[in-house]
Amino acid sequence: MEKRADLVVANASELLTCKENSPDLVGVVRNGWIAVREGKIEAVGTKEEIEPMISGSTEVIDAAGRVVAPGFVDCHTHVVFGGTRVGEYFAKIEKLSPEEIERRGIKTGILTTLEPTRGHSLEDLYSETASRMMDMIISGSTTIESKSGYGLDRETEIKQMEVNKLLESRLPVNIASTFLGGHGWPQDVGKEKYMDFLIKEMIPSVGESGLAEFCDAWCDEGHYTAKECEAILEAGVNAGMKPKLHEGGYSYIGGAEVAAELHAVSADHLNYVPRRSLRKLADAGTTGVPLPGIDFAVGHDRPFDPIPMVEEGLEIAIATNCCPGCWCTSMPFIIILACRRHGMSAERAIRAATFAGARALGRQDRIGSIEPGKVADIQIWNLGHYADIAYHYMTNPVGVVIKGGKVTVRDSKIL
Ligand SMILES: [Zn+2]
Known part of the structure; x- marks a missing residue:
């Protein structure tokens, strides 16, 4: 029958x-x-x-x-956060000098988001995030990756990932949870001491908690070096988390080589990554995730170029990168940007938002x-x-x- x-x-x-x-x-x-x-x-x-x-x-x-x-697979977001950075957004639009930004008391950068994210209760952080996520869902996203990284202390990082669990249990969406303890370091702790804590304590305990499927870090000038990212991601692998890496967004310091060597599921941003390194990522089976939304939101000096990526055989996914620096909940808007501002065909952009997004999460056998x-x-x-x-x-x-x-x-x- x-x-x-x-x-x-x-x-x-x-x-x-x-x-x-x-x-x-x-x-x-x-x-x-x-x-x-x-x-x-x-x-x-x-x-x-x-x-x-x-x-x-x-x-x-x-x-x-x-x-x-x-359904869209939004494979790179920092959607769990407290507060706003609208002041920073307009400072960039108005091209204010660093002195003027300081004079007006405008706070900038991810560390600005630490305080409100740490200060929110679990339920408050959930409800602010859920309202953004409901907008993502009505815009067609059915699986959404969500990173921690606005706590940079054990309690808040865990709280962000607990919010991921609540989102998945209460809303019609699947969440891919990523531990991004390597997003930065608290200024009062310092990089060296924080990295030691991250690798020896936080990553093993996050691995044990089962709250994250992926471990991620930020490789760029002024952030973590390639060698430091390698140590962070290796600790993640040892704790049972698959590697992802922010790299080449504002400079190129060798992140793609690390991502390729560790067979990272994705390497994200890629504005400055040279061709030979794009090829290494492609050969390693890594998915490239350039981010049209952040390039637009910050008025990036060097918007990513998909042509060398495609020519070097890299599968490209695109994502909202929803965060306080790029308050975007709409994958259709990201597709508009990918086509109009980065020269992607409609077919390339739609594939990047579906099948390739699933590939950037290692879920292409189930979704996309x-x-x-x-x-x-x-x-x-x-x-x-x-x-x-x-x-x-x-x-x-x-x-x-x-x-x-x-x-x-x-x-x-x-x-
Ligand atoms: Zn990011």
Whole structure:
């Protein structure tokens, strides 16, 4: 007997499968249908193939005239934070001198976020973060990576990752939790002493807690050196966490070599990374994650260039990088920036926001594309053609979100 579907998405004008080896990068199927069963994609095909799987209890969603795509995988965020840095944002826009910034008492940089994040209770930090995350969910994100790194002490780092757990348990989204104790160091402690504490105490105890899947650090001039990042990430690997690395965002000091050597799941930012190092990342199977949102928000002197990345064979993902320096919750907006400001094709940007995002989290076997066996994380855009997602600057083009086979968002509302 034919297998019955719990849910069918019918009649998509364009169904983007985003399968890994799609020659057009997005695997477009015209008049595509999807059958979902027990939270997973059962079949993808034509009306003739899928319609017999509909029974009386099947929920059928008509996607006529619209685009159907995998849920977005937002693979780089610092969404759990307290406070605001709007003063710093306008100081950059107005190109204020360091003296003027000081005179006006404007605080800048990630250490500014430490105080409010440390000061928030778990519930307050959760509710501020949840409101940002609900916006991400109605904008089509079904899996979101979320980093700690605004505590730089044991208590707050753990609190940030506890918020990740709460977000996943209370909202229709999967969270990939990353420990970013190597985001910086508290000025009152100093780098050397903090690193010692990080490697000998914090990383082993975070590993034991099971609160983080990934361990991350920031490799750049004025931050951690390549050698220091190597020590941090190796300690993470020994504690059972997979490596990720912020590197080459504002200078190039050899982070890609470390990321490649450790087979990091992702290397993020990459503005200054030279070609030969991009090639090493590609060869190591690492996914590159350039970040259009932060380049836009800070008016970056050297916005990333995807062309050498593609030419050197690097799989590129894009992400919101939602943080106090780049308050972005919308993957569609990130796609607009990736295309218009960085010269990516719509196909490249959509793949980067779905399949490649999943790859940057090591989850490409479960999510990121629409094919049988994968989790039914699906979205429907109120657009007739997929390239319109980078062309129509809409408030929100996402009409429906399906998470794990259940309709969770309709008309910009979480159900
Ligand atoms: Zn980051």
